[in-house]
Amino acid sequence: MVLASYAMDVARSRGRCYPEPPHPYRSDYARDRDRVIHSRAFRRLEAKTQVFTTRYSDHFRNRLTHTIEVAQIARTVAGALGLNTELAEALALVHDIGHPPFGHAGERKLDELMRPHGDRFDHNLHALRIVEKFEQRYLDFPGLNLTFEVREGIVKHSRSYDAAQFPELSDYLLDQRTPLEAQLIDFVDEIAYNTADLDDGCEAKLLDIDMICFDVPLFAELYGEVERSHPQGRDKLRFNEGLKRMLDRLATDLIENTHAEAAASGVKSVEDVRRLPRRLAGFSPQVTAENATLKKFLLDRLYDHPAIVMDRERSVAALAQLFEFYLDHPEAMPKFYTELAQRAPRHRVVCDYIAGMTDHFLLRQHLDLLGTSSVSAAS
Ligand code: MG
Numbered sequence: 001m002v003l004a005s006y007a008m009d010v011a012r013s014r015g016r017c018y019p020e021p022p023h024p025y026r027s028d029y030a031r032d033r034d035r036v037i038h039s040r041a042f043r044r045l046e047a048k049t050q051v052f053t054t055r056y057s058d059h060f061r062n063r064l065t066h067t068i069e070v071a072q073i074a075r076t077v078a079g080a081l082g083l084n085t086e087l088a089e090a091l092a093l094v095h096d097i098g099h100p101p102f103g104h105a106g107e108r109k110l111d112e113l114m115r116p117h118g119d120r121f122d123h124n125l126h127a128l129r130i131v132e133k134f135e136q137r138y139l140d141f142p143g144l145n146l147t148f149e150v151r152e153g154i155v156k157h158s159r160s161y162d163a164a165q166f167p168e169l170s171d172y173l174l175d176q177r178t179p180l181e182a183q184l185i186d187f188v189d190e191i192a193y194n195t196a197d198l199d200d201g202c203e204a205k206l207l208d209i210d211m212i213c214f215d216v217p218l219f220a221e222l223y224g225e226v227e228r229s230h231p232q233g234r235d236k237l238r239f240n241e242g243l244k245r246m247l248d249r250l251a252t253d254l255i256e257n258t259h260a261e262a263a264a265s266g267v268k269s270v271e272d273v274r275r276l277p278r279r280l281a282g283f284s285p286q287v288t289a290e291n292a293t294l295k296k297f298l299l300d301r302l303y304d305h306p307a308i309v310m311d312r313e314r315s316v317a318a319l320a321q322l323f324e325f326y327l328d329h330p331e332a333m334p335k336f337y338t339e340l341a342q343r344a345p346r347h348r349v350v351c352d353y354i355a356g357m358t359d360h361f362l363l364r365q366h367l368d369l370l371g372t373s374s375v376s377a378a379s
Contacts, residue, residue, distance in 0.1 A: 004082030006267045008179040012219040014148035018141040032121050033090035035144045039137070041097045041130045044066075047358030048231075049103040049315075051197055051303065052204065063096050063103075069192040070095060070185070073251055077184055080255045081262075091153040094146075095185055098127025098154075100355040101362045102315040106343070109316040110351055113323050117347040126355050127154045151203035153182035158189070176274040180258065191250045194294050195243050201302045202239065209239055213312040215297045218290040222246050253287040318366040319354065325369055326350040332369060 003009060010027045024032055036042055045064035052060040061069075071092040078088035100106040100123065108195035110121035132143040155161065155172045163174045174179035177183065198219070213220040230238055255268060261280045267273050271281060283291060302308065326333055330341040333353050341349040354362065 001026050001079070002082065003084060004262075006180060006262060006269055006273050007081075007083045008149055008181055008270050010084065010087070012270070016145045018145050018148055019339065023254065028141055029084060029086040029150070030092050031318050032146045032150045033086060033093060034142070035137075035146065036090060036093045036097070036131075039097070039131075039135050039144060041356070044356070044358050045096060046101070047360050048099055048101055049106070049359055050193070050200075051103065051308065052200060052311075059203060061196050063099055066192060066196060067093060067096055069196060070189050073192055073247075074185060074188045077188055077251055077255055077258075078181055081180065081184075081259055083088065083184070084179075087149060087179070088184060090146075090150050091182055091185050092188065094127065094131065094150060094154055094158055095189060096123075096127075097130055098123040098125070098355070100126070100319075101357050101359045102319060103310065105312045105316050106319055109319055110323070110355060113320060114347060114351055117345070119345070119347060119351075121351055121355065124155055124157050126352075127157075129352070130356075134135065134352070138272070149179060149182070152178055153185065158186050166217065172372050173274065175277055177279055179270050180262070180273055180281055183279050187254050187281060188251075190291065190295075191247060191254070194291065195246060195247045195250075197298050197302060198294075199240075199243055199309075201298070204307075206302060206307060209235065211301065212297070215301070216294050218241075218249070218294065219246055222249065227322070250283070250287065250291065253283050254281070257282060257284040257287070268364060290365075315359070315363075316372075317364060321370055322362060322366050323350055323354055326353065 010029050013028055016028070022028070026034070039082050042064075045067055046062055048063040050063050052064045071089050074088040074092035075085050079087045100110050100121070102109075107121065107123050114121050116118075130143075131151065131154065135143050138145065152172050155169055156178050161169050161174055163170050166174075198207065198212060202209070202212075209223065214224055219242060221243040223238065224236045226233070226241045226245070230241070253339045257283045261274075261282070265272075265276060265280060267276065267280070282288070327346060327350055330338050330346055330350070333341070333350070337349050337353045357365070
């Protein structure tokens with residue numbers, strides 16, 4: 001397939017920290033994708049919360065199935081734009097690899113616990129540490145030895161960093177934009193979780209079709225089309241069709257608008273994309289507004305639903321108690337971390353150990369070390 005002139009050509013990659021000979025039939029980005037899939041942190045996504053914790057039910061998306069959905073949409077969007085699909089896929093598969101247990105609530109709690117120690121927790125930076133250090137799979141280097149463009153995409157996922165505040169990130173061209181393949185991921189991530197959360201929210205009976213149609217005009221329009229074309233169809237299947245059309249509408253808008261923005265800006269190369277003062281990828285103004293309405297609906301009606309909040313609070317209370325317990329009893333961690341805690345700041349070692357846990361593992365450790373009664377007492 002012919003790449004657009006502003007696609008990231010793997011031949012022009014800034015390469016790996018530890019040089020390696022080329023593979024006979026896989027590109028460097030294809031190898032990065034494969035290394036992510038074979039990593040331990042990737043497998044652990046299966047038991048990490050997306051929205052619904054597994055205590056609520058295990059029918060719903062978890063962070064692994066979410067990641068696979070993001071990768072599918074990223075390949076489609078990147079392909080339609082003539083971008084490098086192997087790079088987009090690698091970036092999508094790695095985008096959530098630094099998530100601690102219990103989703104964003106777990107991330108916020110770990111950050112809060114690190115503050116009194118003058119430190120922070122940030123899932124992008126944690127992801128970078130996973131792929132640079134924590135994964136131990138290869139004889140010749142620590143970590144996964146990913147290409148620059150994939151590591152840069154991890155660093156710049158959904159936020160930007162100031163070089164003065166984060167001098168350790170100075171290699172990552174903090175004053176420049178990422179290639180379009182990486183710019184797409186934030187939007188594709190949103191498309192995947194906004195549609196999936198409507199689906200899971202209905203499945204959990206916390207949302208219903210009427211409520212969504214009332215508050216989300218984009219969905220109401222598409223669902224109305226389905227009702228007219230399939231008046232006898234089962235509600236659940238019409239709902240699925242409405243969601244499918246919404247995902248298609250969002251992805252198509254992302255493709256068309258990004259294409260139009262790239263054309264209007266006159267970019268001819270990745271270096272042009274990097275030098276622009278703003279990101280090119282994104283939705284049109286109309287879909288940006290529709291998407292914001294959808295996000296607000298999910299925030300008001302699903303993420304802050306009492307059933308979800310109660311489960312979330314119990315989970316993060318267990319996380320916080322375990323953090324304090326390991327700080328006082330570093331010998332209760334596995335030998336590797338106990339020894340590390342003698343050389344490195346203890347709060348950092350405890351944080352890294354907990355951030356790597358799955359939801360199940362954390363709750364089991366909590367039960368074994370602290371018992372269940374302390375969770376209910378704290379929540
Ligand atoms: Mg995500």
